[in-house]
Amino acid sequence: MFESVIVALWAMLPAYVPNNAAVVVGGGRPIDGGRTIGGRRLLGDGKTWQGxxxxxxxxxxxxxxxxxxxxGLPIDGLVPTFPLLALLGLAGGAMGGDIGASLVKRRLNRERGSPVPGLDQLDFVVGALICTPILAPGWFFDTFSPAVVLIVLVITPLLHLGLNVVAFRLGLKNEPY
Structure with missing residues (x-):
């Protein structure tokens, strides 16, 4: 079990980092270009090309x-190494999942930053877990056993909430969730 937790955290780090980094490096032109559907923004100002x-x-x-x-570390052989396509699936999928969640939130008439429990904590995980097996199926199925996927789904909401509280206290986010 301990090894599965290590593999889960290690394998998901390239998916965990992008949303946090997007907050820091974001800004600029919104992806939706200000477009609306039914009088509501498609995505909103929080989803930018730069981020x-x-x-x-x-x-x-x-x-x-x-x-x-x-x-060379003691974890060599325990944790996976990442081929480029797996990294693109994890990182790009995480960002795509977050963008998809924003689209859903706008359709639910939720304002930017308003919480949608579950969606907010797992959107990027779902995106990564959908894109990665498409781009790197062999690597994905060798790495993400059912136990690892279950651990990711349980531990991610806890990590997500904890990091958001830290980002909020540092003034990087407007809400602590």
């Missing part, structure tokens, strides 16, 4: 750094 690209690149860079760290 999406910066977040995705930060996730990819995280995976590259993890690949370098794994070599």
């Amino acid at each position: 999406t690209i910066g977040g995705t690149l930060s996730g990819i860079l995280t995976g590259v750094l993890l690949n370098l760290l794994a070599v």
Whole structure:
């Protein structure tokens, strides 16, 4: 069980980093260009090209750094190394999941930053877990056993909420969830 927790956290780091990095590097032009559906913004000002690209690149860079760290450490052989397509699936999928959640929230008439429990904590995980097996199926199914997926689904909401509270207290987010 302990090994599955280590693998889950390690394998998901390239998906965990992008949304947090997007907050830091974001800004600029909104992805939706101000477009509306039914009088409501498609995504809103919080989803920008700069944040999406910066977040995705930060996730990819995280995976590259993890690949370098794994070599020679006691965890070498326990944790996976990341092929580029897996990193693109994890990081890009995480950002895509977050964008999809924003679209859903706008359709539910929720304002930017308003909570939708469950969706807010797992949107990026779902995006990563959908995109990665499409781009790197062999790596995904070798890495994400049912136990690892279950651990990811249980531990991610706790990590997400904890990091959001920290970002809120640092003034990087407007809400602590």
